[in-house]
Structure formats: C-alpha cells, structure tokens
Amino acid sequence: MRGRFDNDSAYRIGVDIGGTKVLIVIAEDEGDIIIKEKIRTSPDINEIIKAINTCIKNSNIPNQRIDSMGVGVPGMVDSKEGIVIDSPSLKWRELKLRQILEQCYQFPIVVKNDVNLAVIGERWFGGNHNDNIFYIAVGTGVGSAIIANGQIVEGSCYSAGEIGYVIGKEDIQLGRTNNSLEFGTFEQKVSGTALALKGAELGYTPPELFLQYQDKNPKVIPIIKDFTLELSLAIANVVSLLNPEIIIIGGGVAQSLDCIIDEIRYHTAKLTPIAVRIELSKLGGEAGALGGIAYFLEQSKSKGRVKNE
Amino acid sequence: MRGRFDNDSAYRIGVDIGGTKVLIVIAEDEGDIIIKEKIRTSPDINEIIKAINTCIKNSNIPNQRIDSMGVGVPGMVDSKEGIVIDSPSLKWRELKLRQILEQCYQFPIVVKNDVNLAVIGERWFGGNHNDNIFYIAVGTGVGSAIIANGQIVEGSCYSAGEIGYVIGKEDIQLGRTNNSLEFGTFEQKVSGTALALKGAELGYTPPELFLQYQDKNPKVIPIIKDFTLELSLAIANVVSLLNPEIIIIGGGVAQSLDCIIDEIRYHTAKLTPIAVRIELSKLGGEAGALGGIAYFLEQSKSKGRVKNE
Numbered sequence: 001m002r003g004r005f006d007n008d009s010a011y012r013i014g015v016d017i018g019g020t021k022v023l024i025v026i027a028e029d030e031g032d033i034i035i036k037e038k039i040r041t042s043p044d045i046n047e048i049i050k051a052i053n054t055c056i057k058n059s060n061i062p063n064q065r066i067d068s069m070g071v072g073v074p075g076m077v078d079s080k081e082g083i084v085i086d087s088p089s090l091k092w093r094e095l096k097l098r099q100i101l102e103q104c105y106q107f108p109i110v111v112k113n114d115v116n117l118a119v120i121g122e123r124w125f126g127g128n129h130n131d132n133i134f135y136i137a138v139g140t141g142v143g144s145a146i147i148a149n150g151q152i153v154e155g156s157c158y159s160a161g162e163i164g165y166v167i168g169k170e171d172i173q174l175g176r177t178n179n180s181l182e183f184g185t186f187e188q189k190v191s192g193t194a195l196a197l198k199g200a201e202l203g204y205t206p207p208e209l210f211l212q213y214q215d216k217n218p219k220v221i222p223i224i225k226d227f228t229l230e231l232s233l234a235i236a237n238v239v240s241l242l243n244p245e246i247i248i249i250g251g252g253v254a255q256s257l258d259c260i261i262d263e264i265r266y267h268t269a270k271l272t273p274i275a276v277r278i279e280l281s282k283l284g285g286e287a288g289a290l291g292g293i294a295y296f297l298e299q300s301k302s303k304g305r306v307k308n309e
Numbered sequence: 310m311r312g313r314f315d316n317d318s319a320y321r322i323g324v325d326i327g328g329t330k331v332l333i334v335i336a337e338d339e340g341d342i343i344i345k346e347k348i349r350t351s352p353d354i355n356e357i358i359k360a361i362n363t364c365i366k367n368s369n370i371p372n373q374r375i376d377s378m379g380v381g382v383p384g385m386v387d388s389k390e391g392i393v394i395d396s397p398s399l400k401w402r403e404l405k406l407r408q409i410l411e412q413c414y415q416f417p418i419v420v421k422n423d424v425n426l427a428v429i430g431e432r433w434f435g436g437n438h439n440d441n442i443f444y445i446a447v448g449t450g451v452g453s454a455i456i457a458n459g460q461i462v463e464g465s466c467y468s469a470g471e472i473g474y475v476i477g478k479e480d481i482q483l484g485r486t487n488n489s490l491e492f493g494t495f496e497q498k499v500s501g502t503a504l505a506l507k508g509a510e511l512g513y514t515p516p517e518l519f520l521q522y523q524d525k526n527p528k529v530i531p532i533i534k535d536f537t538l539e540l541s542l543a544i545a546n547v548v549s550l551l552n553p554e555i556i557i558i559g560g561g562v563a564q565s566l567d568c569i570i571d572e573i574r575y576h577t578a579k580l581t582p583i584a585v586r587i588e589l590s591k592l593g594g595e596a597g598a599l600g601g602i603a604y605f606l607e608q609s610k611s612k613g614r615v616k617n618e
Contacts, residue, residue, distance in 0.1 A: 132465040153457040155552025156441040159583045165549035180582035240474035243464020273489035274468045
C-alpha cells in the first residue's frame with residue numbers, strides 16, 4: 001500500500017524485525033493502514049533505521065505527526081527498559097534498542113518480544129477483544145504469547161510463552177532434554193521445520209503435505225495426524241492451565257491449517273473438559289507489526305484519549 | 310491458639326471450607342494469628358456459619374472490630390460475584406455464598422476458589438512476595454493457582470489452574486481423556502489418591518511410601534521415581550509457559566516431599582532451560598484460610614491504608 005497524508009490525523013508505526021527482513025506498517029488514527037513495506041535488511045541496526053526512515057519518507061508524513069512506534073524483536077526482550085537481552089536469530093545481546101531508536105526519533109517507542117507484540121495485534125486488529133487469550137505462532141520454530149487479566153504475561157525474566165520447550169514423557173524416554181538456545185522438544189515435533197524434514201523424505205514442502213493430506217495420500221496421513229494430535233495436546237494443556245477464551249493459531253504454518261482446524265478443535269475438546277474457542281489468525285505474518293501500532297492504540301484508549309486530542 | 314482481644318487492633322477472618330471440616334483463622338492487624346480452629350461440619354451453610362460464629366465468640370472480639378472475611382471453597386467460584394458455580398465435593402451449585410454471608414455479617418467478604426486463596430496466603434504469610442508465582446497443591450487431587458503480573462489468573466470462566474487435567478501422549482495411547490467432574494489424567498498419576506492406590510498393593514500409606522523410598526525399598530523406588538518425574542515434567546512445562554519466579558508445592562502430600570525436592574529440582578532443570586526456584590509450602594493445609602486474611606491485607610496495603618486507619 002502506498003501512503004496518503006492527512007494533515008488532521010495521527011500516525012503510528014509498527015515494526016517487526018526478522019532475521020533477513022523488516023516489516024514496517026504505518027497506520028492512521030484508529031488503525032487504518034496506509035503503508036505496509038517489507039524490506040530486506042541485515043540485522044545491522046543502522047540498516048533497519050534506514051529502512052524505517054525510507055518508509056516514513058515514502059508516506060510523506062512529517063515526523064511531528066507521528067505519535068508512536070512499536071517494535072517487535074524475536075528473542076528475550078526486557079520490555080520495561082526496551083533492551084534486547086538475547087536474540088539468537090539477530091545475534092543481538094544486551095542491545096539497548098529503545099535507547100538507540102530514541103536518539104533518532106522524538107515519539108514514544110516500545111520494544112517487545114515479537115510474539116507478545118503479535119498477540120496485541122491479534123487482539124486489536126483481529127477482532128479478539130478478550131482479556132484472556134493464548135496465541136501460538138507455528139513457524140520455523142514455535143512461540144506463544146499469553147494475555148491474562150487483559151495483560152501480557154512476560155514472566156519473572158521475560159521468558160514466558162516458551163511453548164517450544166514443552167516436553168512429554170515420550171521425549172524423556174527418547175533421551176531428549178531442553179537446552180537454552182537449542183530447538184525445543186515441542187518444536188522438534190510441531191513446527192514448519194519439523195514438517196519440512198518429514199516432507200523432504202517424501203519430496204513435499206510443508207504446504208504440499210497439507211494438500212496431500214486432503215488428497216488422502218496414505219504416506220502423508222500419519223505425518224499430519226501426528227502433527228494435529230501433538231498441537232491439540234499442547235493447546236488442551238494450555239486450556240486446562242489458563243482457561244483462555246480464545247486460542248489463536250498464527251505463524252507461517254497457520255496458513256495451511258484450515259484443513260485440520262476442525263480436527264484440532266475435536267481433539268482439544270476430548271483432552272480438556274474446559275471449553276475454548278480455537279481460531280486461525282487472520283493477520284498472518286503481519287500480526288507483530290500491527291501489534292506495534294495496536295499497543296499504543298490500546299494505551300491511548302485506556303487513557304481515554306480521543307482522535308486528534 | 311486461643312484468642313486475646315486488643316481494643317486498638319483490627320481483625321480479619323480467613324475461612325477454608327472443606328468437605329467435612331472448616332478451618333477458621335482470625336488474625337490481628339498485619340496478620341498475627343490469634344485464633345485457629347478446625348471444626349467438623351457438614352456442607353450445610355448454616356452449620357458453617359454457626360462454626361464461624363463460635364470461633365468469633367471464642368475470640369472475644371466484638372463484631373464491629375472485625376474488618377473482613379475471606380472464604381475459600383473447593384470448586385469453580387465466580388469470585389467477582391461471590392457465587393459458587395460448582396463445588397462437587399460440597400455438592401453446591403450456583404450458590405450465592407457471599408450474599409448469604411453478607412446477611413449475617415457487616416464486614417466486607419470475598420469468596421474465592423480455595424487454591425487461588427491459598428497462593429495469596431503463600432505470598433503473604435510464606436514470604437514469597439513475588440509477582441509471578443505458580444502454586445501446585447498435591448492432595449487427594451491436584452490443583453494449581455497462578456499469579457502473573459501480581460494478579461491471580463482465574464481465566465475466562467474461573468477455570469484456570471486445572472492442572473489435574475494435564476494430559477500426555479501416553480495417556481492418549483492408553484485411551485484416557487478428561488471429562489468434567491471426573492478425576493483428571495494428571496491426578497490419576499500424581500496425587501495422594503494415586504499414591505494410596507499404588508501403596509495399598511504393597512501395604513503402605515503415601516507417607517510410608519516416601520519413608521520406604523528413603524530406606525531404598527526396591528518395590529517402592531519405581532513408584533516414587535515415576536511420581537517425581539511426572540511432577541517435575543508438569544512443573545517444567547509450567548515454567549516454560551509462564552516463567553514464574555517460584556513454584557510452591559503445597560497440599561497434603563507436600564509434607565512428605567522433602568526427600569525428593571532435590572530430585573524435582575534436578576529433573577525440572579533438565580526439562581526446561583528457564584530457571585526457577587522450587588520450594589515446598591511452609592503453610593501446609595492452612596494456606597487457604599491464611600489467604601482469606603492475606604487477601605484483605607494486600608488490598609489495604611495497595612490502598613495505602615495504615616494500621617487503625
């Protein structure tokens with residue numbers, strides 16, 4: 001989308017930083033998206049700032065009309081201080097990201113873990129205005145984010161939501177453990193990477209596996225059945241523990257899950273007696289950047305601010 | 310303890326209602342316990358009120374000096390409205406407990422799920438003043454309570470913390486599911502009841518099983534090893550999801566767990582890379598009633614109230 005600039009409006013920026021690309025979204029007022037750009041960058045912070053500046057320039061919005069920027073980073077983020085404690089995929093450690101960005105911009109900035117920012121995006125832009133949400137992002141790895149009592153649960157040291165480390169007794173019997181910075185036991189079973197490995201043996205990509213499943217390919221059926229059961233099992237246990245109103249399944253793999261969503265619902269209802277709604281994300285890979293906008297929209301709403309205040 | 314009555318003090322009552330007994334605790338000011346009585350009752354609410362009145366009478370405290378009462382009930386409780394939605398062990402359904410009690414007493418009353426009240430007790434009286442706590446009560450069944458961001462997580466319909474329903478792939482393979490009002494799949498493995506069943510085959514009670522384990526009885530070792538691993542597994546998965554600062558193990562069985570607490574810590578550290586402190590409850594079966602007192606102490610503290618305001 002290309003921008004137009006309305007002189008009366010307030011603008012907010014959402015940024016989702018990935019290993020090779022940065023997604024930048026600019027929205028007007030209550031969240032009307034006016035620009036959306038995916039820019040290839042290295043994890044060099046100067047290159048990322050350049051990309052943000054290019055996007056702002058393309059929108060024709062003067063800096064003083066920009067209200068805020070929310071930035072999502074994969075990894076462990078001290079969101080109070082805006083410090084990236086550890087981001088293995090970006091190779092950032094103890095990076096004072098908010099401080100660096102504040103030297104470039106005058107508006108308020110928040111830095112959060114990307115999955116935590118995504119659930120905020122899902123709540124605002126996905127129409128899930130609940131106080132108890134569980135968001136699971138199934139992509140290369142698996143991450144999750146929790147909203148309880150209307151607040152993000154970050155845990156005692158910003159490590160909550162690490163569902164990739166969830167482990168079963170059969171993992172222990174196979175000698176598996178979970179180690180920091182390594183792919184977790186749950187991710188080894190339920191992730192795009194796991195599907196890609198299993199699919200490669202048959203010559204299929206993960207999306208092709210789901211198509212083959214719908215075509216009742218007997219070699220693919222057990223792979224997808226197992227994936228479905230493992231995912232449902234994790235969801236059911238989350239429901240028993242947290243009793244969220246809704247489970248949102250996002251991440252890259254979610255786009256292929258339409259064909260198994262009813263099976264996931266069926267299994268989950270068998271595995272926990274606590275009722276829950278299970279939906280696929282409508283925002284896909286844009287949830288994080290949209291969350292960067294939604295974060296400040298929520299803040300201004302809770303402060304009772306009105307448009308163009 | 311028998312009461313003494315100080316004319317300058319404020320008094321708070323904590324009540325933990327069980328299937329056959331009610332524990333009533335009265336504390337002075339910042340939580341000095343002056344009376345503690347366990348009274349045998351039926352789940353007849355009039356009998357329970359009579360027990361509370363007897364306890365107040367024994368304390369010599371005039372009703373107008375009593376500040377508050379916090380009541381814990383096993384089961385699903387709408388804590389906002391003070392309604393017991395469903396308590397299978399008391400056979401109460403849709404009971405407007407707070408309203409009934411308010412007709413008898415002039416002071417503020419809160420009604421909560423007993424395990425949720427217990428974690429509030431553990432936080433105040435157990436010296437665990439953290440904002441992210443997971444409390445697991447291993448007794449006849451298994452319950453849990455979550456404090457995240459300093460608040461109890463009750464979930465979207467007051468069903469959070471139902472760790473008894475946590476299920477593993479091996480349960481599914483054995484054809485187990487979880488049904489409302491039935492003993493959960495996790496409870497079938499890790500609870501006093503599960504230990505009692507396994508112990509009965511060898512002629513041991515659950516506490517005796519732990520003594521035999523310390524004596525290296527080869528028939529008992531696999532039972533306790535399996536119990537330890539299953540409990541550690543559940544704790545590790547909670548840690549990966551919620552990143553609490555502390556896990557507190559309470560409930561009747563916790564009294565016997567001193568001999569395996571280090572093994573639980575060892576397994577948990579293997580199963581999740583996220584660090585956590587694991588402790589046994591110091592309050593035992595009194596945590597719920599103490600939580601009834603602590604709830605209002607916390608409230609008054611957060612309102613900045615001072616003694617004898």
